[in-house]
Amino acid sequence: MSHLHAITESVQFIKNQVSISPQIGLILGSGLGELADEIQNPVTISYADIPHFPVSTVEGHAGQLVIGELHGKQVVAMQGRFHFYEGYSMQEVTYPVRVMKQLGVETMIVTNACGGMNPTFNPGDLMIIEDHLNMTGANPLIGPNEQELGPRFPDMSAAYTPAYVSLVEETAKKLNIPVQKGVYAGITGPTYMTPAELKMLRAIGGDAVGMSTVPEVIVASHMSMKVIGISCITDMAIGEELEPLTHDEVVEVANRTKPRFISLVKEVVSSL
Template sequence: MSDDKHTVQNMESVTFEEIQQIADHILAKVKCRPKLGIICGSGLGKLADMVEDKEVIPYNEIPGFPVSTVPGHAGKLIFGTLKDKSVVLMQGRVHCYEGYSPQKTVLPVRTMKLMGIKILFVTNAAGGINRNYSVGDMMVIKDHLNLSGVNPLVGVNDERFGPRFPPMSRAYDSELRKLALGIAKEMGFADFVHEGVYSMMIGPNFETVTECRLLSMAGVDATGMSTIPEVLVAKHCDMKVFGMSLITNKVIMEYDQETTANHEEVLETGEKRSKYTQQLIAELVKKLVI
């Protein structure tokens, strides 16, 4: 078998019918019929603490569902109500650097679509490129720069999910962004909630100094190792998307600097700021019309 044929087979390995089976399997186990999906990034899984009438399904109990292997990603679907809205939370995500194909990393998003999700919130832990950002700040994502080399839409397109050439110039819903920034101001969070551009490198290594300097020159405000594949697929599926980064470390911008980035710092900052993240997202959910 040629390499090209092997590649195409991999791209086609998760079909519409297979994802429909996964969605049906999940819905058969829960009473909740969610309209809002929330993906919780590193250290942000405590959003699940605010969900009422919980129904929990670990990823490893769902046939064909990818399982999280990274510390800070619990690997559970949490169904229930948040501010009187029916929701499903992904308590942890999977990444390409774990060894998953791009198509496998976004299988949960397509599954959410087939479960009836209309709006997707994506959160992540990110390194601050913008020198005006401090550790613990939050950033509402207005656009992204994909330097990962990863795009889950590559391969044969299934029109039942979306079009061959989906536009991404308005990937992050402007009304949801405005609403979130307004809520941040009302809550007294305006000093540490920004709006900016997110970028993705594939990881798992943290970025080099030169990479960070290039990102800064390109107008990027924060960078991470996730989110963009999920957003690409969500928009392809015609979902509204809201994205937010928690700035858990400041990237290294000077050569030979002694300090280095580390995942423990990411998790620690996520823990410290989680209550503010929870409050902001909960208030945003409360004001949604679904």
């Protein structure tokens, strides 16, 4: 079965259950799934029920699509995402983005929790992603290209839509939420980085480091979607002064930052 055929079957299954055509897609990272609970008139579809969809394995990720209205806009939210480190292929990780596009989504807001490498950042900061470094050693577009989905060699020079970087910045200012801007270095995980690796990533221009987002944004660019990326800096990952880190600490900071994060994303959605 071709990739396109599978996508069409997934989309048809979802369309049979919803009457709206969402224009905005949300990918909600660690601890941020609660934003989906604010969607009005929601239709919730478990990943397990959607034909050809991968199924989520990570704690703290619900594993469902929530489709409805947020601030008067029609949205589809992924409550729980897929990661390369779980053993999925890059194509599986990004499959939901393909489905979102075919559902009618033109703008994708992708969120994550990540480590801050820029010494001016603090845990709990929100960072607008301006650009990324794909340090995974892989790419979801490797393999045959289906022209109906996008070009063989997609341009990535403005993968994070510059006008929307400004929009998020202005929205944050309006809400009195301090934000950082920077470059997200995407790695595979599941290990946190060694001190030497962190120094390398910082030396080549990374401001934050995380294990998601880059594959989804590559596929969104392939399909000419507009992209907004926002990271929650949950811990500082500075090679010279590395403290041992646990997943629980990351979740704890994500939870503390959640109210600001949610109000920012909701306000951004209403401005789109």
